[in-house]
Every structure is written in structure tokens, then in C-alpha cells.
Amino acid sequence: MENYEELLQKNSQYLWNPFTQMKEYLQEEPLIIERGKGVKLIDVRGREYYDGNASVWLNVFGHNRKELNDALSEQLSRIAHSTLLGMSNVPAILLAERLVQITPDRVQKVFFSDSGAEAVEIALKMAFLYWKHRGKPEKHIFLSMQNAYHGDTVGAVSVGGIPTFHHAFDRLLFQTEKVPYPYPYRFSGTEQECVETCLAELQKKLEEKADQIAGLIVEPMVQGASGIIVAPRGYMAEVEKLCRQYDILLLADEVATGFGRTGKMFACEHEAIEPDILTVGKKLTGGYLPVAATLTSDEIYQAFYGDYADQKTFYHGHSYTGNQLGCAVALANLDLFEQEKIIEHVKDTSEQVAQWLKEFYQLSHVGEVRQLGLMIGIELVKEKESKKPYLLEDTIGQRVCNRAKELGLITRPLDSVITFLPALIAAKDELREMLDILYQAIQEVTESE
Structure with a gap:
């Protein structure tokens, strides 16, 4: 194993890290992970850190879990990969069946891909072509939410709405319509008035353009990357x-919220939502391999069903x-969901x-704490009473997360919102220790200004 200095030099020379300003990253003391165990990450110098954002919201049962390791090893002894184009394989068929069994009743067919963004791209293309095959090509515009995040491919960015991430690509994007997602904390009226507004x-937009709109895409119950914005009930x-x-078609993006994160297997279950298209990813494989899926209704599937000549x-x-x-480890992951009653565990620990x-x-600088299950955002503000926000150049979120790292916990900020999305299997004593670190980091950084 090469030492830290050698790896850091090679990181600088060869690697471009995602969502990372490389100049600042390389000027600090970059973290280079060598291994993981349970809910902790261990760097190349042997230092341990709590994984407070589940390695970007996807780890379920901790790192280096024997049952998932064994599933990979067993599958590897048979075959690692063969194409799904024009043929099939055993784990993919079994995983498709399993997903249909646990997702909302309306979705009955599974189309696999490699990431959440790709799952969204597929959903958009399906919805677009569905109306074309139905003889309504004029229904081609997508409606999405302000401050939405659906991934980083061009279609996913087109339906996204976070300026920090998306505005630089404006000339690449196709036309979409936007409506507000309810955020009572930044609304002048009551929560109910915010929802009604x-x-x-939304209704006004539909009245004006429903004949042109193919579908509405939304993150059900929680907007993730915009700062863990939890929608009011109803x-x-x-x-x-x-x-x-x-x-119009309802597209539910459950890449972040699915598989237990919000205290239900899927966030749609909180209000018995039945989407026409559902996208999933992240925790599908327990955080092991990149597998995502787009699930859709039989009605949409049938619109594509015909002879080659059609x-x-x-x-x-x-x-x-x-x-x-990937499919084999996903099946083992779903087995563990049942065996270890992970949904019940999340309900208990999140309470x-x-x-x-x-x-x-x-x-003194915590404005609001937002939570649904183990999906948590702590919003920091310059002034508590006026809700005056920190500016992007204040880098308050990054400075708090840097201090948390020094104290032994890894997480990432969303501007001035500190996110906390631990592995779902985390025990109460581990969660308490992680929250203590976050509390200390926020207190030390914000009160030292």
C-alpha cells in the first residue's frame, strides 16, 4: 500500500473528484479512504470516521457486510456480466420481480440502468415517447419543481432547479416548466397557506398547458439536494x-428517498401515492454497486409493445x-431488509x-431542523429571529463539515444546510455519538465568528 503523501500526489496529478473544487480540496488535507467497517470509514493512515452521509446517502447495512460480500462472491463464481440487450439473466429477472412486489401497485415493469440520473433520463424518454405512441406528440413538455434535483445528466438537469448546480449548463437544456415546492420556513404565511399557494x-400551470405537458416529475415528500425540504402532509x-x-403522467423520483430512508420502504407510501413512473437507485444494492431502475405501469409498457415494423x-x-x-447483491440487500426488519428499525431510531x-x-445559528425518518437537514442562519441566511461565500456549511471531520464524522453540506443521513442500520448509541459531533462542530464554528 502506497503511503498518504504518494496517494495525495497521484490524486493531484490524475484524479478529478466530482462535485469538488479541486483547488480548495488539494489545499486542505484530503481524506483518502482505504476500507470500511460497519458505520465507519477508515483512511489510509488508520484514522476512523463515522460515515454520517452513508457515502452519499446510499449505505444501508454498513460497510463490509458479510452477507452482501458473500452474495457477490457466489455470483462471481458463476458469471460477472452478460448483456441484457436481446437476452436476459437470472438475477435481473428475480430482482425485477422483487421490485414490482415491494413498490406501489401501479408500476409493474422494470427497466434497469446504472445510476439514479440514468433512471431519470429513462423515465423522461419513456414519458415523452408514451404520448407520441398514443398519438399525442404535442404533449412533450415536462413540469418540475423549483429547487429540484434529479441528477446530473442533461435531461435530469433540465428538470432540475438548483441554480448553483444547473445554471452553468443552461444552453444545453431543453424547455421545462417549473412550479414551487412547499417550503413553509421561507414562506411568510402559515404552513397550510404555503401548501395552498x-x-x-400548480393547478394554474396545468390549466394553461396540460395539453402540452407529458409529465410532472417530483421528489416525493422530501427534496433532497435543495436542503432536505420536507413537504407538509397532504x-x-x-x-x-x-x-x-x-x-399528465406522475413521475416519482425516489432515488434519494427510497428503500427505507424516510421510515417507509418508499416515500410514496406516506400518502399512498401511485406514480406512473418510479425511479430508484442508491440504496438498492446496499451501497455496494451501481444499479438503478425505472419502474413503469403496464399501460406505458403496452404503448411500446408491437411488431418491429411498428x-x-x-x-x-x-x-x-x-x-x-449488482442484481445479486441487490437481492441479498432486500433479503436483509426483511430479516433485520430495517423499516421498523428506522422508525424506532428516527423517533x-x-x-x-x-x-x-x-x-444560536440553527434556524430549522428538518427530518423525515433518517433524512435530516440542519439549516444554519446568520440571524435566528429574522431567518437571515448565510451567503454562499460564507462557506459556513463547509467549515462546519470540516470541523466535524476533525472530530471524527464525515458528512457534506448543502450550502448552509448540514445534512445527516447515516447508514440505516446505525444503532442508537452510534447515532447519539454522531449527533454530538455535529452539535459540537456547529457550535464551535458558528459561535467563533
Whole structure:
């Protein structure tokens, strides 16, 4: 094993890290991970850190889990990969069946891909072509939410709405329509007034352009990358009703919220939402391999079903679609969900975490704490009473996360929001220790200014 200095030099010379300003990253003391165990990461110098964002929100049962390791090893002894184009394989078929069994009833067919962004691209292309095959090509515009995040490919960015991430690519993007997602904390009225205002704007947009809109894409219950914005209860159910009323497809992006993160297997379950298209990824393989899926209704599937001469084939695919190793570990991951009753575990631990999070309001620069299950955002503000926000150049979130790293916990900020999305299997004592570190980091950084 090469030492830290050698690896750092090679990182500087060869590697371009994602979502990373390389100049600042290389000027600091970059973290280089060598291994993991349970809910901890261990760097090349042997230092241990709690994995407070589940390696970008996807780890479920901790690192180096024997059952998942064994599933990979067993599958590897048979075959690592064969194409799903024009043929199939055993783990992909079994995983498709399993996904249909655990997702909302409306979605009955599974199309595999390699990442959440790709799953969204597939969803958009399916919805676009569905209306074309139905003889309504004029329904080609997508409606999405302000401050939405659906991935980083061009289609996913087009339906996204976070200026920091997306504005630089504006000339690459296709036309979309945007409506607000309810965020009561930044709204001048009551929570109910916020919901009513947002729904009214959505209905107005549908009244104006429903004949041109192919579908509405939304992160159900929680907008993740915009700062863990939790929708008030009842909002999503009303959104679905409007989609049905105006005959547009509902696309639910559960890449971040799916597989137990919000205290339900899928966030749609909180309000019994039945999307026409559902995208999943991240925790599907327990954090082991890149497998994502786009699930859709039989009605949409049938729009593509026909003879070659009909030219309805869905011409989309990836080299590693339905990869056997990924599907095998995903099946083992879903087995563990049942065996270890992970949904019940998340409900129990998140209730305790909710009590501990109340302590954060004692801090003079914590404006709001947002939580659904183990999906948590702590918003920092310059002035508590006026809700005056920190500016991007204040780098408050990054400075707090840097201090947390020094104290033994890894997480990432969303501007001035500190995110906390630990592995779902984390025990209460581990969660308490992680929250103590976050509390200390926030207190030390914000109160030293």
C-alpha cells in the first residue's frame, strides 16, 4: 500500500473528484479512504470516521457486510456480466420481480440502468415517447419543481432547479416548466397557506398547458439536494389528484428517498401515492454497486409493445444494464431488509433522533431542523429571529463539515444546510455519538465568528 503523501500526489496529478473544487480540496488535507467497517470509514493512515452521509446517502447495512460480500462472491463464481440487450439473466429477472412486489401497485415493469440520473433520463424518454405512441406528440413538455434535483445528466438537469448546480449548463437544456415546492420556513404565511399557494400555482400551470405537458416529475415528500425540504402532509396526495385530473403522467423520483430512508420502504407510501413512473437507485444494492431502475405501469409498457415494423421499440440501454453482480447483491440487500426488519428499525431510531435534534435549537445559528425518518437537514442562519441566511461565500456549511471531520464524522453540506443521513442500520448509541459531533462542530464554528 502506497503511503498518504504518494496517494495525495497521484490524486493531484490524475484524479478529478466530482462535485469538488479541486483547488480548495488539494489545499486542505484530503481524506483518502482505504476500507470500511460497519458505520465507519477508515483512511489510509488508520484514522476512523463515522460515515454520517452513508457515502452519499446510499449505505444501508454498513460497510463490509458479510452477507452482501458473500452474495457477490457466489455470483462471481458463476458469471460477472452478460448483456441484457436481446437476452436476459437470472438475477435481473428475480430482482425485477422483487421490485414490482415491494413498490406501489401501479408500476409493474422494470427497466434497469446504472445510476439514479440514468433512471431519470429513462423515465423522461419513456414519458415523452408514451404520448407520441398514443398519438399525442404535442404533449412533450415536462413540469418540475423549483429547487429540484434529479441528477446530473442533461435531461435530469433540465428538470432540475438548483441554480448553483444547473445554471452553468443552461444552453444545453431543453424547455421545462417549473412550479414551487412547499417550503413553509421561507414562506411568510402559515404552513397550510404555503401548501395552498403552491397547489394553486400548480393547478394554474396545468390549466394553461396540460395539453402540452407529458409529465410532472417530483421528489416525493422530501427534496433532497435543495436542503432536505420536507413537504407538509397532504401535499403529495393533492399533487397526484391534479395529475389525474389533467391527464399528465406522475413521475416519482425516489432515488434519494427510497428503500427505507424516510421510515417507509418508499416515500410514496406516506400518502399512498401511485406514480406512473418510479425511479430508484442508491440504496438498492446496499451501497455496494451501481444499479438503478425505472419502474413503469403496464399501460406505458403496452404503448411500446408491437411488431418491429411498428417502430415502437424503446431504443435505450447501457452496457452494464441488469449486471448480474449488482442484481445479486441487490437481492441479498432486500433479503436483509426483511430479516433485520430495517423499516421498523428506522422508525424506532428516527423517533429517538427527533428528540435529540430538539437540542440543536439551543444553538444560536440553527434556524430549522428538518427530518423525515433518517433524512435530516440542519439549516444554519446568520440571524435566528429574522431567518437571515448565510451567503454562499460564507462557506459556513463547509467549515462546519470540516470541523466535524476533525472530530471524527464525515458528512457534506448543502450550502448552509448540514445534512445527516447515516447508514440505516446505525444503532442508537452510534447515532447519539454522531449527533454530538455535529452539535459540537456547529457550535464551535458558528459561535467563533
